[in-house]
Structures are given as C-alpha cells and as structure tokens.
Amino acid sequence: MSWWSDDDVDEPYGEYDESAVRSRPNPKGNRPRTKIRPEHANAQEGRVITVDRGRYGVVVDEGGADERTVTAARARELGKKAIVTGDVVDLVGDTSGEPGSLARAVRVRERETLLRRSADDTDEVERVIVANADQMLIVVAAANPEPRQRLVDRYLVAAFDAGIRPLVVVTKTDLADPAEFLSNFSDLDLEVYLSRQDDPPVDELRERLAGHRTVAVGHSGVGKSTLVNALVPGADRATGRVNEVTGRGRHTSSSTVSLRLPTGGWIIDTPGVRSFGLGHVDRGNVLRAFTDLAAIAEGCPRGCTHMPDSPDCAIEEAVERGEIARHRLDSAQRLLAALGA
Ligand SMILES: Nc1nc2c(ncn2[C@@H]2O[C@H](COP(=O)(O)OP(=O)(O)OP(=O)(O)O)[C@@H](O)[C@H]2O)c(=O)[nH]1
Ligand SMILES: [Zn+2]
Known part of the structure; x- marks a missing residue:
C-alpha cells in the first residue's frame, strides 16, 4: 500500500517529512500530492x-x-x-x-463550553474537566468540612469564565446553620439549595437539572457522592467517611462519571478537590457575569483591574455617585481578587 493510498484514511500528514515526500518518485505522475481527506459523510x-x-x-x-x-x-x-x-x-x-x-x-465538534482548572500548588497539571456543561452544581458542606468561601469563589469564577451557570447546594445542614456563610453570596443572585442526608432536595434538583448537562464539583468529603446517589438511582457512587479531625474525605470518588438523571439530562460527577487553579481565566469574562458592572466598565481606562487601587475606575466612580451599591462592587472585587494580581 503506498503512502497516498485512499484506503489509508487515518494516516496523518504529520508523520511524513516534506523533503522525503518531494524526492519520492510519483508513480501516478499527474496525481496531486495532497491527499483529499474523506468527509466521513456517514459518521x-x-x-x-x-x-x-x-x-x-x-x-x-x-x-x-x-x-x-x-x-x-x-x-x-x-x-x-x-x-x-x-x-x-x-x-x-x-x-x-x-x-x-x-x-x-x-x-x-466545536465545544459550547469548556471547564478546566489550571495547574497550581497542589496539582502540577492543567486539567480539562468537562466539555459542553451548561450548569455547575457547587456542593459545599455547612460543616465537616467547614465551608471555604475562597474555594466556592474560585468555582464561581471558573463557571463565569466558561459561561456556565452556577448553582449552589449546601449539604450537612443538620450539622450547622449555613446562613452566615451564604450571606457572602447574597449579591451574586445565586440559586441555593439546602440539603441533608436524611432529606435531600431531590425533587427540586431533579427538576432544575432536567434537560441540562450539569457538572458537580466540591471539596473532598462535602457529601457530593451522597447527593448524586440520591439524585440518580443506581448511581452507586462510592461514599466515604470524613476524618473527624481534618474534615477531609478519603478521596473515595476518584474519577469523572456522567450519570443520566431520571428526569433527563446529565450530571457529571467529578472527584473532590482541595483547590482549583484559575491561571487560565480571563478577567473580562468574570466581570461579564456582573452585567450591571460590565456595562459601566466600558468607561474604565484601558487595562483597569477594577480593584480598590485602580485609578479612575468607572465602577468605583459610579459607586461614589450612588448608582451602584458598594457591596455589589465588593463582591465582584472579591471574585476578581481570586485571580491574583
Ligand atoms: N451529617 C451529615 N453527613 C453527611 C451528609 N451528607 C453526607 N454526609 C456524610 O459525609 C461523608 C462524606 O460523604 P461523601 O458523599 O462520600 O462525600 P464526597 O463529597 O463524595 O467526598 P469525596 O468522595 O472525597 O469527593 C459521608 O460519611 C456521608 O455519610 C449530611 O447531609 N449530613
Ligand atoms: Zn474599572
């Protein structure tokens, strides 16, 4: 079989050195050198x-x-x-x-969304987590492990950057009242669901996830697998015990799995993580999640970070004129701060 044989549909050009190609005699004389790739029309x-x-x-x-x-x-x-x-x-x-x-x-096929996390201190490799998700279910425990606002902020930033709508589920509400923790997010118009193992919000969530592709994320040990098992009969996600001292799970779920919801749609369960690198995230994408602020930011100087120390920031000026609530800008700045300097 010759190297341009039409049968050899999966042979990439990159395998061949151009100069070698040129010096090779062409037995079919007038045949063009470029192979036309079949379209795989019936794929x-x-x-x-x-x-x-x-x-x-x-x-x-x-x-x-x-x-x-x-x-x-x-x-x-x-x-x-x-x-x-x-x-x-x-x-x-x-x-x-x-x-x-x-x-x-x-x-x-071209991806509608792509969720990834960058390499950081705890993980040297950049990881693509899922393509084409349209919702992110951020699972956080009211206690054991203690809710970490910074991690939730980072999930939110990653979701906004990817154009994925975030939803929040607070688990283990039998152990603590999450009201104070949740007050940190009151400016973000987030949908929040409260859950406890003996009474998970199965009907509400199934309805909310129907027809969507929802990626579930959370710190190790928050009860994400427990929740997924409640949502998807037969999912059989491994659940583990949280170390009472460290509040850490035992990394019981270690792979990403797509599960079909009884109401239609998919939930993509990801392994619990402790950090979420944001090195790849675009500042402008994050601000776009705050439509009111993004519109005003068009009047900012070029390269404005919209942080407290940025000179002539149009958002800051709008706050000073009383057109935007200070706490709204504070919330945006907190998320932007997650991106680092
Ligand atoms: N008190 C209480 N415990 C819960 C609740 N939900 C889950 N747990 C317990 O928390 C522990 C961790 O739950 P998992 O579902 O394994 O947690 P996970 O988030 O999947 O953890 P990883 O596998 O590390 O990602 C288990 O011992 C669960 O029984 C809850 O609502 N209340
Ligand atoms: Zn600005």
Missing part, C-alpha cells in the same frame, strides 16, 4: 460520557429508540486534539455497541 454523532486510557464511552442516538453506548478509540487524524468527557464526536467504523466492537472518533 455517527455521539456524546462522550467516559474516558479511560484511550478508550471512550460514547452515547449515540441519545434519547432515541436505538440509544446505545459505543466504545471508541481515537482516529489518528485527530492528531493531538484532546477528547474529554462531554465532547460531541463523530464516529465511524463499528458503531453497533456490540460487546467487543470498536468505533473510531474522527472529529470533535
């Missing part, structure tokens, strides 16, 4: 729900009569393009989903 679209060592679980015909989960590998023509949970991909080959069958993912 089948599907959504990636699991990623495991180069194998992807892909749901095709979602919601249809032929819905099935197909195992797929990457086609070489994807090059280095990453495939992550939530991606919509085009499959060719055996898409029957029969045991032992293997399809190939030849394309990744």
Whole structure:
C-alpha cells in the first residue's frame, strides 16, 4: 500500500517529512500530492460520557429508540486534539455497541463550553474537566468540612469564565446553620439549595437539572457522592467517611462519571478537590457575569483591574455617585481578587 493510498484514511500528514515526500518518485505522475481527506459523510454523532486510557464511552442516538453506548478509540487524524468527557464526536467504523466492537472518533465538534482548572500548588497539571456543561452544581458542606468561601469563589469564577451557570447546594445542614456563610453570596443572585442526608432536595434538583448537562464539583468529603446517589438511582457512587479531625474525605470518588438523571439530562460527577487553579481565566469574562458592572466598565481606562487601587475606575466612580451599591462592587472585587494580581 503506498503512502497516498485512499484506503489509508487515518494516516496523518504529520508523520511524513516534506523533503522525503518531494524526492519520492510519483508513480501516478499527474496525481496531486495532497491527499483529499474523506468527509466521513456517514459518521455517527455521539456524546462522550467516559474516558479511560484511550478508550471512550460514547452515547449515540441519545434519547432515541436505538440509544446505545459505543466504545471508541481515537482516529489518528485527530492528531493531538484532546477528547474529554462531554465532547460531541463523530464516529465511524463499528458503531453497533456490540460487546467487543470498536468505533473510531474522527472529529470533535466545536465545544459550547469548556471547564478546566489550571495547574497550581497542589496539582502540577492543567486539567480539562468537562466539555459542553451548561450548569455547575457547587456542593459545599455547612460543616465537616467547614465551608471555604475562597474555594466556592474560585468555582464561581471558573463557571463565569466558561459561561456556565452556577448553582449552589449546601449539604450537612443538620450539622450547622449555613446562613452566615451564604450571606457572602447574597449579591451574586445565586440559586441555593439546602440539603441533608436524611432529606435531600431531590425533587427540586431533579427538576432544575432536567434537560441540562450539569457538572458537580466540591471539596473532598462535602457529601457530593451522597447527593448524586440520591439524585440518580443506581448511581452507586462510592461514599466515604470524613476524618473527624481534618474534615477531609478519603478521596473515595476518584474519577469523572456522567450519570443520566431520571428526569433527563446529565450530571457529571467529578472527584473532590482541595483547590482549583484559575491561571487560565480571563478577567473580562468574570466581570461579564456582573452585567450591571460590565456595562459601566466600558468607561474604565484601558487595562483597569477594577480593584480598590485602580485609578479612575468607572465602577468605583459610579459607586461614589450612588448608582451602584458598594457591596455589589465588593463582591465582584472579591471574585476578581481570586485571580491574583
Ligand atoms: N451529617 C451529615 N453527613 C453527611 C451528609 N451528607 C453526607 N454526609 C456524610 O459525609 C461523608 C462524606 O460523604 P461523601 O458523599 O462520600 O462525600 P464526597 O463529597 O463524595 O467526598 P469525596 O468522595 O472525597 O469527593 C459521608 O460519611 C456521608 O455519610 C449530611 O447531609 N449530613
Ligand atoms: Zn474599572
């Protein structure tokens, strides 16, 4: 088989050195050197729900009569393009989903959203968490472990940056009253749900998550798996005990899993983390979540950080004129501060 053979659809050009190509005799004379890639016109679209060592679980015909989960590998023509949970991909080959069958993912569709966290002190690698989520369920415990405003702020920033709507669930309300903690967020128009193990807000949340792709995030040990198990019958997410002294979980859930809600829609459960790096986040994206402030910020000097020390900040001037409440700007500044200097 020659290197330009039409059968060899998955061979990427990058494998071949241009000079080698040029010096090679071309037995077909007038044939153009460039290979026209086939369009894979009859490829089948599907959504990636699991990623495991180069194998992807892909749901095709979602919601249809032929819905099935197909195992797929990457086609070489994807090059280095990453495939992550939530991606919509085009499959060719055996898409029957029969045991032992293997399809190939030849394309990744443009992503509507992409949630990632940057490398930071606790994790050296930048991680993509999920593609195409439209909601983020931030799970925080009222106590054990103590709620950490900084971490919740960082989730909010990541959600705003990615264009994902944040929702908050406070678990373990049997252990403490979360009112004071929640007062920190009263300026952010957040939807907040209160939960306790013996009375989780299952109906409200199922309704709220129906038809959406919601990524659940939280610090280790907050009770996220307990909540997901209540929302998704048969989910069987491992739950663990919190160390009474440190308030830390035992990292009982260690992988990202997409689960189907009985009301339709997906919840993407992610492993509990202790930090969330924001090195990649764009300041302007965060401010856009505050539409009132973003409009005024158009009058700011170029490069304005909108922080207390920024000269001639138009938002600060609007606050001084009484057009914007001081605590509203304070809240925005607190989130912007999470981005560092
Ligand atoms: N008192 C109380 N305990 C709870 C509640 N929800 C969960 N727990 C307990 O908290 C512990 C941690 O719960 P998990 O669901 O494993 O927590 P997780 O957030 O999934 O933790 P990771 O697996 O580390 O991500 C378990 O012992 C649960 O039984 C609650 O509402 N009240
Ligand atoms: Zn400004």
